[in-house]
Amino acid sequence: MFANKYRKRLVSVSDKKGCFVCYKSSNTVLVNEVPSSDFFYVCASHLTDKGFAIELAQPAEPLPPKLPLKPSETEKETMAKEIAALKTEWDRVKGVKEEEKALVPKEPSPPPLATPTGPVYYELNAHIFKLRIDARKRLTQEKKTRQVLAVQAFPSVPNHTPMDTNPPSA
Numbered sequence: 252m253f254a255n256k257y258r259k260r261l262v263s264v265s266d267k268k269g270c271f272v273c274y275k276s277s278n279t280v281l282v283n284e285v286p287s288s289d290f291f292y293v294c295a296s297h298l299t300d301k302g303f304a305i306e307l308a309q310p311a312e313p314l315p316p317k318l319p320l321k322p323s324e325t326e327k328e329t330m331a332k333e334i335a336a337l338k339t340e341w342d343r344v345k346g347v348k349e350e351e352k353a354l355v356p357k358e359p360s361p362p363p364l365a366t367p368t369g370p371v372y373y374e375l376n377a378h379i380f381k382l383r384i385d386a387r388k389r390l391t392q393e394k395k396t397r398q399v400l401a402v403q404a405f406p407s408v409p410n411h412t413p414m415d416t417n418p419p420s421a
């Protein structure tokens with residue numbers, strides 16, 4: 252059996268097939284992480300539905316070292332002194348007094364959200380996963396049936412000696 256972990260893949264538009272849920276053609280495929288175990292086409296919209304599947308978290312990246320939440324009073328004082336020093340320097344260099352806002356240290360902007368570049372995995376809702384298992388079992392069964400029928404439809408060359416040949420006499 253296969254695991255409830257599917258990787259999202261996109262195929263070319265010309266390879267669109269019917270969605271497992273609503274039969275609309277879609278070029279999004281969920282491929283089971285167990286090779287050649289299961290896959291199915293599904294609309295991208297269903298993947299945003301928590302009742303259908305949940306996106307598995309990406310492997311966590313190392314967190315940046317934690318900054319102290321609040322600068323201590325001493326640090327504030329030091330910072331104020333540094334800012335004042337900068338301001339004086341700035342005024343001296345620029346010869347302008349009014350550009351105070353340029354001296355206010357900017358709020359550090361948050362790092363841009365990491366865009367998921369790696370593979371995206373989904374865990375199907377338990378009920379949906381059960382449907383997949385059933386569907387896969389049925390497909391396997393149908394394949395077996397077809398093979399049996401194919402064998403019956405095209406009789407193979409007899410692989411045993413015809414019964415009417417006389418055994419060699421001893």
Ligand SMILES: [Zn+2]
Nearest residue numbers: 270272273294
């Ligand atoms: Zn659909």
